[in-house]
Amino acid sequence: MRIALKNGTVVTDKLSVCNLIIDNGKITEITDEVPQTDKEIDCSGKIIVPGLIDMHTHLREPGQEYKETLLSGSEAAVAGGVTTLCCMANANPVTDDSALAAWIVKRGKEIGLADILPYACVTKGMAGKELTEMGILLQSGVCGFSDDGKPIISGEVMRRALEYSKYFGSYIACHEEEPTLSDKGVMHEGAVSANCGLRGIPTEAESVMIARDIELARLTGGRAHICHVSGSRSVELIRRGKADGINITSEVTPNHLTLTDKACADYDTASKVNPPLRAETDRQTLIAALKDGVIDCVASDHAPHHKDDKFMEYDHAAFGMLGLQLLIPLLTAQIHAGAYNWVDFARFTSENPAKILGLTNKGRLNKGFDADITVIDPVTEYIYDEKVNRSKSVNTPFWGKTLKGRAVLTIKNGKTVFEI
Amino acid sequence: MKNFLSTKDLTKEEILNIFDLADTFRELNTRGVKKAPALAGKTVINLFFENSTRTRTSFEIAEKRLSADSINFSVAVSSAQKGETLIDTVHNLESMKADIFVIRHECSGAVKFVADNTPVPVINAGDGLNEHPTQSMLDIYTIRRAKNRLEGLNVTIMGDISHSRVARSNIWAMKTMGMNVRLFGPPTVMPNDVTSFGCKICKNIDEALDDADALIILRIQRERQGELLIPSAREYARFFGVMPHHFVKMKKDSLILHPGPINRGVEISSHAADSDKSAILEQVENGVAIRMAILCMVDKGIKA
Numbered sequence: 001m002r003i004a005l006k007n008g009t010v011v012t013d014k015l016s017v018c019n020l021i022i023d024n025g026k027i028t029e030i031t032d033e034v035p036q037t038d039k040e041i042d043c044s045g046k047i048i049v050p051g052l053i054d055m056h057t058h059l060r061e062p063g064q065e066y067k068e069t070l071l072s073g074s075e076a077a078v079a080g081g082v083t084t085l086c087c088m089a090n091a092n093p094v095t096d097d098s099a100l101a102a103w104i105v106k107r108g109k110e111i112g113l114a115d116i117l118p119y120a121c122v123t124k125g126m127a128g129k130e131l132t133e134m135g136i137l138l139q140s141g142v143c144g145f146s147d148d149g150k151p152i153i154s155g156e157v158m159r160r161a162l163e164y165s166k167y168f169g170s171y172i173a174c175h176e177e178e179p180t181l182s183d184k185g186v187m188h189e190g191a192v193s194a195n196c197g198l199r200g201i202p203t204e205a206e207s208v209m210i211a212r213d214i215e216l217a218r219l220t221g222g223r224a225h226i227c228h229v230s231g232s233r234s235v236e237l238i239r240r241g242k243a244d245g246i247n248i249t250s251e252v253t254p255n256h257l258t259l260t261d262k263a264c265a266d267y268d269t270a271s272k273v274n275p276p277l278r279a280e281t282d283r284q285t286l287i288a289a290l291k292d293g294v295i296d297c298v299a300s301d302h303a304p305h306h307k308d309d310k311f312m313e314y315d316h317a318a319f320g321m322l323g324l325q326l327l328i329p330l331l332t333a334q335i336h337a338g339a340y341n342w343v344d345f346a347r348f349t350s351e352n353p354a355k356i357l358g359l360t361n362k363g364r365l366n367k368g369f370d371a372d373i374t375v376i377d378p379v380t381e382y383i384y385d386e387k388v389n390r391s392k393s394v395n396t397p398f399w400g401k402t403l404k405g406r407a408v409l410t411i412k413n414g415k416t417v418f419e420i
Numbered sequence: 421m422k423n424f425l426s427t428k429d430l431t432k433e434e435i436l437n438i439f440d441l442a443d444t445f446r447e448l449n450t451r452g453v454k455k456a457p458a459l460a461g462k463t464v465i466n467l468f469f470e471n472s473t474r475t476r477t478s479f480e481i482a483e484k485r486l487s488a489d490s491i492n493f494s495v496a497v498s499s500a501q502k503g504e505t506l507i508d509t510v511h512n513l514e515s516m517k518a519d520i521f522v523i524r525h526e527c528s529g530a531v532k533f534v535a536d537n538t539p540v541p542v543i544n545a546g547d548g549l550n551e552h553p554t555q556s557m558l559d560i561y562t563i564r565r566a567k568n569r570l571e572g573l574n575v576t577i578m579g580d581i582s583h584s585r586v587a588r589s590n591i592w593a594m595k596t597m598g599m600n601v602r603l604f605g606p607p608t609v610m611p612n613d614v615t616s617f618g619c620k621i622c623k624n625i626d627e628a629l630d631d632a633d634a635l636i637i638l639r640i641q642r643e644r645q646g647e648l649l650i651p652s653a654r655e656y657a658r659f660f661g662v663m664p665h666h667f668v669k670m671k672k673d674s675l676i677l678h679p680g681p682i683n684r685g686v687e688i689s690s691h692a693a694d695s696d697k698s699a700i701l702e703q704v705e706n707g708v709a710i711r712m713a714i715l716c717m718v719d720k721g722i723k724a
């Protein structure tokens with residue numbers, strides 16, 4: 001079927017109000033003409049971007065289906081304009097085995113909403129000791145390797161992981177945390193933690209590990225992708241590493257671009273996340289670093305938790321926040337605030353993740369590329385509540401808040417997978 | 421007030437009202453029959469998720485002197501160890517028609533969390549590293565009784581500031597009362613962003629003692645905060661403790677306070693603890709009167 005998305009603002013290297021034509025699951029034309037089609041969808045006033053590619057989610061299946069499943073996670077993804085998502089390996093059991101990896105890929109196809117690309121563990125059992133069968137895992141469809149949720153404590157293990165994954169052209173996605181520095185911390189260490197008596201996690205818990213891994217990437221020539229960068233010093237180290245030509249990429253979450261440690265001051269456990277929400281100066285640094293390319297992309301680090309895992313003492317509550325349905329509104333807010341434009345948006349959320357993941361035919365609204373397309377209403381306000389939310393969980397500081405910027409139509413391989 | 425959780429939002433007037441009421445109870449406590457009917461027929465539950473014989477006993481005496489039915493529910497005999505959540509425990513006790521909860525908990529913010537989720541009035545008897553507001557009230561009350569004023573007095577809080585709820589509650593309340601708060605302690609137990617407290621940070625013990633009208637000496641708990649942060653008791657005593665030779669540099673009428681229990685020879689020498697500058701036992705005495713006052717105010721829902 002030939003479909004025309006008419007009169008939307010199509011985001012490529014520039015913005016142009018025109019018609020985007022989809023045929024047989026591919027983008028066939030971007031044109032000012034009105035060609036003959038089977039179906040026309042009016043997109044006037046809407047922004048048309050390449051389907052979002054979210055490199056960092058936790059979908060909790062297998063093992064914690066009461067928090068999220070591959071199905072509910074996929075529903076939240078497409079409602080958030082995400083057409084491709086990577087899920088981290090720290091489910092139960094962890095994804096360190098090719099059969100499980102292949103099952104996740106297959107289950108994603110059955111669900112048929114978004115492509116689910118599993119990460120596999122770097123180490124067997126995520127125990128930080130022995131490397132997984134990276135070659136076999138790649139053949140079964142994993143997108144890369146990560147022990148995310150936990151840092152790789154041993155420098156030797158990280159070195160060998162970078163060396164070995166390089167052989168297969170893959171990479172290591174690094175959760176950067178020096179555990180003796182983060183210790184019993186539950187929030188950013190700074191003025192707010194000093195004042196509210198919660199134990200702090202210094203930004204250096206992140207940056208010292210980033211420094212190590214940049215050095216190891218240099219030593220090995222392997223590729224390190226730094227997950228959820230949170231602090232100014234981390235940004236500075238990545239900037240220097242990139243300037244030195246070292247093979248590193250990085251991501252930031254929409255939550256860290258938007259919120260600061262002030263959100264923790266009244267012990268609201270929705271604000272508890274790892275790495276923690278940092279100070280305003282860190283947030284400003286992250287915003288600028290994303291714009292100038294030191295940080296390559298935005299990834300949600302969608303981390304659903306059941307109400308019971310959050311309804312308790314701050315010290316004991318689970319770390320993590322929802323993210324899949326916040327990518328668009330929180331970045332739209334940055335666009336409205338003047339930090340970014342829609343071309344930046346498409347680069348952060350689709351083009352750069354596609355490059356990092358090595359996905360061909362995705363990441364841009366190019367003729368001949370897969371018709372993974374998200375249509376965004378950037379202006380209508382809505383409340384993030386149970387009617388909007390598609391995740392099984394509700395753990396977000398934005399619950400009940402008024403947001404602006406939302407996917408109104410999500411197309412995957414030419415098929416509508418979400419619309420309102 | 422419905423709850424007494426923090427000194428952060430207390431106004432000067434509210435604090436003075438507590439002190440006025442405490443004055444009357446302090447007088448009552450010196451009589452032969454130390455009993456007032458204020459809380460007769462009321463059930464007060466002392467819900468202690470962390471051991472503290474001292475604070476719990478002080479509250480218990482205060483409650484009994486106000487004729488309340490006082491119940492102690494402590495973690496050793498509680499269901500918290502059986503995996504019951506904090507709020508489930510609270511709801512259980514609520515169903516037994518408790519009128520006031522006095523709560524001590526090892527987690528910062530946990531007492532506020534309870535207060536947000538129960539209709540029963542809550543008094544914070546210490547939450548994690550965060551606050552110990554009744555202790556702060558009795559400290560300031562003790563200073564005022566000795567000095568007859570608060571405005572402009574120099575107070576140095578000495579010791580483990582990072583992990584001290586006594587320090588935090590005192591910093592907020594003392595600043596409200598117009599006192600000059602200075603902080604002193606080993607760098608390993610000063611918060612990273614300590615300037616955000618808006619207090620002077622003393623470089624050495626001489627600066628800490630200089631012109632001080634009162635010293636709040638915090639208890640050093642090496643066993644709790646880890647041996648890492650404070651190398652040894654004798655090292656602490658030598659560089660951070662208040663020793664006899666310091667007395668010559670101190671103001672004649674300076675006051676020494678300590679929330680107890682004291683470690684003689686560590687943060688405080690016996691010479692200092694037993695000297696006429698020491699108000700440590702008076703603090704304990706005043707603590708009962710202050711807690712009686714706060715219990716009454718919370719019970720009546722009176723704006724302090």
Ligand SMILES: [Zn+2]
Nearest residue numbers: 148149175227
């Ligand atoms: Zn992580």
